[in-house]
Amino acid sequence: MSDDIKISIRHLYKIFGPDPKGALEHVHAGTGKAELWENHEHVLGLRDINVEMMAGKITVIMGLSGSGKSTLIRHLNRLIEPTAGEVWVNGENVLDFDQKQLRRLRRENMSMVFQKFALLPHRTILENAGTPLEVRGYERKDWEDEARKWLARVGLEGLDDQHPHQLSGGMQQRVGIARALTSNADVMLMDEAFSALDPLIRTDMQNLLLELQEELHKTIVFITHDLDESLKLADHLVILKDGAVIQQGEPQKILLKPNDPYIVDFISDINRARVLRVRSVMEPLSEARGPMAGDVDHNDNLEGVIALSEGDTNLCYRVVKNGEPVGVLSVKELVRALVPSAASDEGLRAKAS
Template sequence: MTDKLVVKNLFKVFGPDPDQAVELAKQGVAKDEIYRQTESVVAVNDVSLSVKERELFVVMGLSGSGKSTLIRCFNRLIDPTSGEILIDGESLTNAGEEELRQLRKNKMSMVFQHFALFPHKTVCENAEYGLKVRGISRRERREKAMAALEAVGLDAWADAYPDNLSGGMQQRVGLARGLAVDPEVLLMDEPFSALDPLIRREMQDELAGIQEKYKTTIIFITHDLHEALKLGDHIAIMKDGRFVQVGPPEEIVTAPADDYVSAFTHDVDRGRVLRAESVMEAPVTLQAGKDTASSALARMDEAGQDCLYVVDEKGQPAGYIRRAMLADLSGDTKITDVMESSYPRTDPDRLLFELYEQCAEGVPVAVQSEDGKFLGVVQPSQVFTELVSDETATESQDKAPAGAAQ
């Protein structure tokens, strides 16, 4: 996939001396010291990133980290002090007033934390507002707004007014308004943070399906790590205006860049983040039609394993053999005569917590692609290890920054 949004060395400074503040920031001077010297606040400090087409990119940080300022720079609701923002290779930072207006109307849309609905307009009229600004005909904008409302499950409420809707439903209207214009890039600034936990989870679940339908690139701001891990293809952890670490969810959890990131991940349910492909290993196998009980036992001893897969001539699993199944057999017994042909299997994207029952029998789970290719095995011991808390998590809890567990 190609890059949709690229940001290069972006700075945003609020205060009387932004140029001096940027120079000090480039020299590595701390944010507080820059303020003491210039009375200027560096809200975004040398941020660079690239977001692929149709990617859901999450920026996560505590209050005051600069994440909301950053996302407003992307559509220039806030003008950056320096740096470059490119959309489809074209500079947004150099765009003129009219060009910027057209870009906001036709390419970008934004969903805010607070719903900002027009109380005197119906749900449908709120959803079609962006289309009205574009000059779309009444009939066409009604059709597009209704399609967006259907996507968020509110088409039956099209002619109701916002006051008749719950907070969660109002936020769905805000999302529908953003989707109705069919944006190429959707900016979402903590859109679910004001919702009750149950409704919030429902909205998180719906967002993935909505993105698949609209094929939209989404930049999502949150202070909640669990939300970030659930939604993000990539996650950027932000602190004091900088990106501390950028990577896929599995990397953020398993290889935190520093103690600050570790503090965020200390209480994460790893089983709901890590996938089969992240812990699978190359399989030690036996050959159907060749290996015998004797050679199978030797292979097990060599590998230090008590259960091995048997593969056919194409390298695909035909079954498995346990050490106990070979007891009391003559050494020349063919393994195909005693192997178990029914075996646990999964796809590489399966979350580890979903493998728990399959691992209960102690048989490695075969990881196979959609076309049946044998990619590796997940050892039950590895799944059980990841599903329980370890001492490292407890130790890192003591280092957690204030509010990190939000």
């Protein structure tokens, strides 16, 4: 396993029912989710999942209700036992762990942020944030400063003695994030962590997460059913349907080259100008280029370039990264990228083979 791969999921299957091993034989023979339930009364939760999650990056697992995303994340710390497959974390197969090793994994290596906050109502904000270290046996005097540090970092300084019911939903979720950070775990599991929040608060929390990630470089596994949220947060995007991976990769590439009609439908209503980045549609530098209308950053969205160009498709811009030229963006190519594409021939051929 590469040093950069933090979590590796290999040929993972989960079947719910009285005889999952027997049902797995039908799945291997080609039985789908609907047929497995109709003919054998077993539920196919996950089907041959293969995903590698890179250290220090955000992997977003997205899908509609029933796609298997929450089932998948619960396999990483073995809250759910698989029917078949492997889950490797830091070069060790979690499925080989005994109870002592599992407790250490859950307490020290992985933290979890829940959709419904999961705060203890009778404990103060400080006590909730310090729970991971208290569970490990630390005395209060040894975890208070650490908990206060992370409460301040998420914008809750001075609220130590408040209780969860005294806070808004967004503030409660900030406590949940502070609690996860207090644990000092290098992996954060976030299961629909922002789904219960109002849109404006949700945006604030997404921005906070990205800000923290820029500083801390955690390995984050984020579950969501929201495509806009996925495109904003993901370094690596995994799209599930009926327990199987339909497509995975860098979000910009999925937008430009969807490999399945399901993905095409999913992204059809996206504001492509707002989510596509200059780096995804720029061309290599060339000495033959004519005059440039100016510089744009490789990570700017196309919406900003359209405004800058005032719609003039004859313009070209030099693309820079950290002040250095890395490419050229033609406004004509930009406009072509805004036209939604059908599923790529390569993707469809791969599915047929």
